[in-house]
Amino acid sequence: MLGSQFCLPFWLVFVLGFYHSLEEAKSLQQSFKSDLFNFYHTLILADGKETTVYLLKDVPKRYYFVLVEGRTSAPFTVTVTPCDVPIEWNIWVHKTSGNYLKKAAHGDYDSHNQFQKTTKTASTLFSYRGNSVETYMGTSYYSVVYVLEFLSIERDTHITVYLTTGATLEHLYPELPVDPRIDVIGVGHTTVTLAWKHSPTVLQYKENTQYCLLVNEKHNYKSLCAAETAIRSSGMKSPEALALSLSPHVLDSQQVMALSTSELSLISKTSNGEVRQICAGTKNIYTVPNLTPSTQYYFDVFVVNFLTNASTAYTGTFARTLEEPEPKVTELKDGKVIQLILDGRKQKHYNLQYQARHKQVQFNFQSCSGQVQIEISRDRKVLMSESFVGLRHFMLKGRLGDRYLVNLGSTEPSNTSVKVQVSSGFHKPFFPVLPESLKIKSFSKLRTCDSVTIAWLGTQELSKYCIYKKQIEEDQVWMETRNADRCSGPDSRQKSDKVLCKYFHDLNLQRAVTTQTIKGLKAGTVYLFDVYLIGSSGIPVRYYSKAVKTRKKC
Numbered sequence: 180m181l182g183s184q185f186c187l188p189f190w191l192v193f194v195l196g197f198y199h200s201l202e203e204a205k206s207l208q209q210s211f212k213s214d215l216f217n218f219y220h221t222l223i224l225a226d227g228k229e230t231t232v233y234l235l236k237d238v239p240k241r242y243y244f245v246l247v248e249g250r251t252s253a254p255f256t257v258t259v260t261p262c263d264v265p266i267e268w269n270i271w272v273h274k275t276s277g278n279y280l281k282k283a284a285h286g287d288y289d290s291h292n293q294f295q296k297t298t299k300t301a302s303t304l305f306s307y308r309g310n311s312v313e314t315y316m317g318t319s320y321y322s323v324v325y326v327l328e329f330l331s332i333e334r335d336t337h338i339t340v341y342l343t344t345g346a347t348l349e350h351l352y353p354e355l356p357v358d359p360r361i362d363v364i365g366v367g368h369t370t371v372t373l374a375w376k377h378s379p380t381v382l383q384y385k386e387n388t389q390y391c392l393l394v395n396e397k398h399n400y401k402s403l404c405a406a407e408t409a410i411r412s413s414g415m416k417s418p419e420a421l422a423l424s425l426s427p428h429v430l431d432s433q434q435v436m437a438l439s440t441s442e443l444s445l446i447s448k449t450s451n452g453e454v455r456q457i458c459a460g461t462k463n464i465y466t467v468p469n470l471t472p473s474t475q476y477y478f479d480v481f482v483v484n485f486l487t488n489a490s491t492a493y494t495g496t497f498a499r500t501l502e503e504p505e506p507k508v509t510e511l512k513d514g515k516v517i518q519l520i521l522d523g524r525k526q527k528h529y530n531l532q533y534q535a536r537h538k539q540v541q542f543n544f545q546s547c548s549g550q551v552q553i554e555i556s557r558d559r560k561v562l563m564s565e566s567f568v569g570l571r572h573f574m575l576k577g578r579l580g581d582r583y584l585v586n587l588g589s590t591e592p593s594n595t596s597v598k599v600q601v602s603s604g605f606h607k608p609f610f611p612v613l614p615e616s617l618k619i620k621s622f623s624k625l626r627t628c629d630s631v632t633i634a635w636l637g638t639q640e641l642s643k644y645c646i647y648k649k650q651i652e653e654d655q656v657w658m659e660t661r662n663a664d665r666c667s668g669p670d671s672r673q674k675s676d677k678v679l680c681k682y683f684h685d686l687n688l689q690r691a692v693t694t695q696t697i698k699g700l701k702a703g704t705v706y707l708f709d710v711y712l713i714g715s716s717g718i719p720v721r722y723y724s725k726a727v728k729t730r731k732k733c
Contacts, residue, residue, distance in 0.1 A: 234266065257270065271325075272302055359375075370500075390480055391481045394478055517599050540576075546567060596664070598666045614637065617636075630729070645680040649709075681695070
C-alpha cells in the first residue's frame with residue numbers, strides 16, 4: 180500500500196511527458212535561434228514596416244524572419260530598394276531548420292556540435308544584383324528560418340527593406356498600372372509634355388497619393404530614395420532639397436498635408452547638375468516648363484503616398500528639347516533711342532545690329548530697372564562684355580561701314596527695362612561727364628516742420644536740373660525707391676509734383692555741389708524727392724530718389 184501511493188496512473192505519466200517534450204522543444208527552438216543568429220550577427224527583420232539598412236563596403240549584413248507562433252504557413256513579400264549604388268542581396272533558408280526543431284522535440288538532437296552541422300546546409304530562394312527595386316513573393320512555414328543577406332561592393336550605402344506576412348498582404352507601396360511607361364506626347368523649345376497611365380492607388384486614394392516628377396540632364400533614377408541620396412551627396416542640407424519624399428524627419432504631418440493639396444516645385448543643385456522636383460497632384464498629364472532649348476532631359480514619375488512616405492517608380496524616359504530658333508535681329512537707327520523690356524521668363528535676350536557711318540561709334544545703355552548684361556562684338560570678336568545697373572557709355576573705334584552686334588540680356592528672373600542709343604556722331608556725346616555719385620543728400624539740422632534742404636553733385640558743363648516731390652506714407656518708402664523707373668523723365672510726372680528747374684555747373688568737380696530748400700511742406704509728413712539732370716542731348720538722367728520726413732513739432 181505504501182508503494183502504491185507512488186505509482187502514477189498511465190494517463191498522468193503520458194500528460195507529464197507530453198508537456199515536458201513541449202517545454203524542451205520551445206527551449207531548443209530558442210537555443211536554435213540564439214545560437215544561429217548570434218553566430219552570424221543577424222538581426223530580426225520587422226514585419227509590416229519599412230526598415231532602413233546601412234551597409235559598409237564588402238561587409239555583409241544579415242536579417243532573418245520566421246512565421247509567428249500559432250500559424251503553420253502564410254504568404255510573404257520582401258521589397259528591397261537600393262538608395263545609391265548597385266547591391267547584392269539574396270534570400271536563403273536552412274533546409275534542416277524545420278526538421279531540427281521537430282526532431283529536437285523528440286529528443287533526437289542532444290548535441291550542440293550536431294546543431295552546428297545542420298545550420299551549414301542552406302537553400303537559396305532568391306538572388307539579385309543591381310540597383311532596381313525588386314520584390315520577392317513566397318510562402319513561409321512555421322519554424323522555418325528565412326535569412327536575408329545584403330552586400331555593397333562599391334562603397335558604403337543604405338537601402339530600405341519592407342517585409343509583410345499574412346493571409347491578406349497590405350500594400351505599403353502604391354500600385355503601378357499594367358503598363359508603367361511614361362509617354363512623351365509633346366516637345367517644344369523650352370517644354371516637354373508627359374503622359375502616363377493612372378495608378379490604381381491614386382484612383383482609390385486621391386486624398387493621400389500624388390504623382391511626383393523628377394527632371395534632370397544626366398540619367399533616370401530608379402527610386403525616389405536614389406534621387407534623395409544624390410541630392411544629399413551634393414552637400415545640400417536644407418529641408419527643401421529633400422521635400423519631394425516628405426520624409427517624417429524633414430516635414431511634420433501638417434506641412435505634408437499642405438503640400439499634398441497644391442503643386443510643389445523645387446530645384447536642387449547636385450554634383451550631376453540640376454535636379455528639378457515637381458509634385459503636381461493626381462493628374463496624369465503634365466507639361467514641364469522652363470527647360471533649355473536643344474538639351475536632353477531625363478524624366479521620372481513616382482507615385483507617392485504622403486502618409487506613409489512610400490513611393491513606386493514608373494519606367495523613366497527621356498526627350499530632347501527643340502533647337503532655339505534663330506534670334507531676331509533689330510536694326511538700330513543712328514541717334515534714335517529705343518526702350519526694350521527683357522522678360523525674365525519669355526524673352527531674356529535681344530540682338531541688335533548697327534552699321535557704322537564713321538570710324539568712331541558711341542553706344543549708350545541705361546538700365547531703367549534691374550541688372551542688365553551687354554555684349555558688343557564685331558566680326559564675331561567680342562569687344563566688350565559687362566553687367567551693370569544705371570548708365571554705361573562706350574566709345575569704339577573701327578572702320579567705316581563696320582557692323583556691330585549688340586546682345587542684351589537680363590540677369591534677373593523679373594522683368595528688366597533698358598534704353599539703348601547708338602550714333603556715329605562721336606563729336607557730340609549723349610551725356611555730360613556725370614558726377615561720381617547720383618545720390619541726393621538731406622540735412623537733418625536744416626529740416627523744419629514745413630521745409631527740407633537737399634543737395635546733389637553737378638557736372639562741369641552747364642546742365643538743367645529739375646526737382647520733383649511726392650507725398651507718400653512711411654511704409655511706402657522701400658517700394659517707391661526700389662521700383663523707381665530710372666529711365667523715366669520729368670514728362671512722366673504730374674505737374675503738381677514739380678518744385679522747380681535750375682541751371683548749374685562748375686569747372687571744378689570738387690566744388691560742383693548745389694543745394695535747394697523746398698518750402699510749403701506739411702509737418703510730420705514723408706516726401707520723396709527726385710532730381711533730373713537734362714544735358715545738351717535732351718536725354719534725362721535721374722538721380723536716386725530720396726525720402727525725407729519733415730519735423731512733427733517745431
